[in-house]
Amino acid sequence: MELLSVKQAAELLDIDDSRVRQLLRAGTLEGQQVGGRWLVDGHGTRQRKERGSAHGRPLSERNAWGLLAALSGQRAPNLSDAERSRIASRLRNMAAHKEPPVARLRQLVRSRAERRRYRVHSGLLPILLDDPDVVRGGVSAAARVGVGYLAPGRAEVYVRLDKVGKLEAAFGLARDNARGNLLVRVAPAEVWPFLRSDAAPGKSADAPAAVVAADLLDSDEDRAETAASELWQRLIDDLQKRSNVG
Secondary structure (H helix, E strand, O other): OOEEEHHHHHHHHOOOHHHHHHHHHHOOOOEEEEOOEEEEEHHHHHHHHHHHHOOOOOOOHHHHHHHHHHHOOOOOOOOOHHHHHHHHHHHHHHHOOOOOHHHHHHHHOOOOOEEEEEEOOHHHHHHHHOOOOEEEOHHHOOHHHOOOOOOOOOEEEEEEHHHHHHHHHHHOOEEOOOOOOEEEEEEOHHHOOOOOOOOOOOOOEEOOHHHHHHHHHHOOOHHHHHHHHHHHHHHHHHHHHHHHHO
């Protein structure tokens, strides 16, 4: 039997170490404790990864942001009419439940940004969340888009690739994939999707509801998935209303 460390399993599944331990304790991921350390069944881990990939290949960065923009009722820049038409058709199919909607959304947009986990002093998190170079996402924007999901002590933001170094220096960010309390999603300037029109000058902004739903799905946590599913249904209802009006 192939045995993996918790860290290896987390990297394979693209989730946090803490989530792997949670799955092990719940019995949904097979493993054994040896000397107080978990060893994870490699075959079962790869099967779980394959199930997650069964919904198809993710979209490119550009098209992932195009789909999230369309779901938010916005027009994505830098897409051709043919690309917009394909995205609209895909959303209609998902809305009609021809595909498992939440799992499909997670897979389609997973390439939208690079994920980096950092450790930062908890007292600096509120200041960082108000920094003008960040856009609050996931757990940090959930309440503002009407989602009843809280994760005290954790934060999620989007940052443009050319601004990451500045943020790291300003807040003393240290990379920590195991126990980091700050998740930074990094997108290059050419696909940066966030408009600043709804934010006061010099202040941070919140990601649109569709982006928050996708972020919550990334956590692979049951409570977050439930919240994302409810938000997804609300977005689909709004999309259908817009289609009927159109």
